[in-house]
Amino acid sequence: MNTKLKHLQIGDLTARLPIIQGGMGVGVSLSKLAGAVAKEGGVGIISTAQIGYDEEGFEKDQAGCNRLAIRKHIQKAKEIACGNGLIGVNIMVALKHYEEHVKEAVAAGADVIISGAGLPMKLPALVSETCRTKIAPIVSSKRALQIILKRWAHRYDRTADFIVIEGPKAGGHLGFSTEELVDINSLNYDEEIKNIIECKKEYEKQYNKKIPVIIAGGIFDSSDIAHALKLGADGVQIASRFVATEECDASDAYKQAYIHAKEEDIQIIQSPVGMPGRALRNEFIKNIERERQPIKKCYNCLAQCNPGTVPYCITQALINAVKGDVENGLIFCGSNVGRIHQMTTVHNLMEELTDFSSLNEN
Structure with a gap:
């Protein structure tokens, strides 16, 4: 070759x-x-x-x-x-x-x-x-x-x-x-x-x-x-x-979440964007599976988002993760992260x- x-x-x-x-x-x-x-x-x-x-x-x-x-x-x-x-x-x-x-x-x-x-x-x-x-x-x-x-x-x-x-x-x-x-x-x-x-x-x-x-x-x-x-x-x-x-x-914590991830940690979730997404399973994902996460503030990110009905605020979830709160944030990843x-x-x-x-x- x-x-x-x-x-x-x-x-x-x-x-x-x-x-x-x-x-x-x-x-x-x-x-x-x-x-x-x-x-x-x-x-x-x-x-x-x-x-x-x-x-x-x-x-x-x-x-x-x-x-x-x-x-x-x-x-x-x-x-x-x-x-x-x-x-x-x-x-x-x-x-x-x-x-x-x-x-x-x-x-x-x-x-x-x-x-x-x-x-x-x-x-x-x-x-x-x-x-x-x-x-x-x-x-x-x-x-x-x-x-x-x-x-x-x-x-x-x-x-x-x-x-x-x-x-x-x-x-x-x-x-x-x-x-x-x-x-x-x-x-x-x-x-x-x-x-x-x-x-x-x-x-x-x-x-x-x-x-x-x-x-x-x-x-x-x-x-x-x-x-x-x-x-x-x-x-x-x-x-x-x-x-x-x-x-x-x-943040370093975000990077470490990738480094320590295993294939079984990957999960397909539904995003407020209206599309499925691939992310690392953590406490945040477990919580949204149990109940809707109340949205206290709208960050005006998505054109089609209704804060009163979406399961969680994607802006807050992504900001939490990138800053290092990797258990209470959303960590998107590809299928080979493991x-x-x-x-x-x-x-x-x-x-x-x-x-x-x-x-x-x-």
Whole structure:
């Protein structure tokens, strides 16, 4: 097997390594982690979900603090990257202030915007094709991609700059039913990936441009990367492995929860976002299984959230976890979290992920 990583070309933007660090909120992937990944030649992604949670005044003005933090963290990440790699943001469609986040990221000079947790139907209207920022939807099925690209072409005469395919082994919010996630092996997801890649070719021809495909979900090591490339991907997105790095923006307790997690600790839960999610089972999850957790304050995060009916406040749960209260917070994770056993650095992890020597010997 002769595997060699090529650079990732997204329009006129280039990353030396085709590795995107997945966006993780609240506060797990901010400027420190994203900047370190870009410095190594990859694509560092900042999650804008309640990104201003630790800004002064957040309790009174979440929207304002989030806008401020988007600008601040993009700038800081670019400073850390020292001109290497690319810096982007992950913006959930489900956010109440989705459009504000997109516009702020563009104004701050984000290289890429990746958008999921819903279908980003209006994204092209918010990001001019003439600006530097490239846009990508996150999809989990051929049908979702068809809907998005058809709408973008019809309404905006535009297509995606790249596509992120997020499979059922990913962490956080997932574009699958709970039943599908319980029996992942029945999905034959490699075939779905091939169908999605085939689907985008129509739009490559229509717009005379290359649309790179990034595979995400369950990518753990170089053998997984090699498999993704063999399926026809141009790169991969990896999130969970970057949590157990010194540069990750989460608390040490959060990172240790990953390091000590076992496969049996992983659970599929229902999120107030309206999608299933993969997380670590802890006291918080046990409590929401027993009874609804009363919401004392609304943090204005989700467009479709009714504080009087949702089972818990996702903002408070995620903030608790990222700050270190790992038993009383929500810890999203990927399906391979049980294989993470030690702390590392972004530099060492990127070297490990790009070492194909053992594969090439076989």
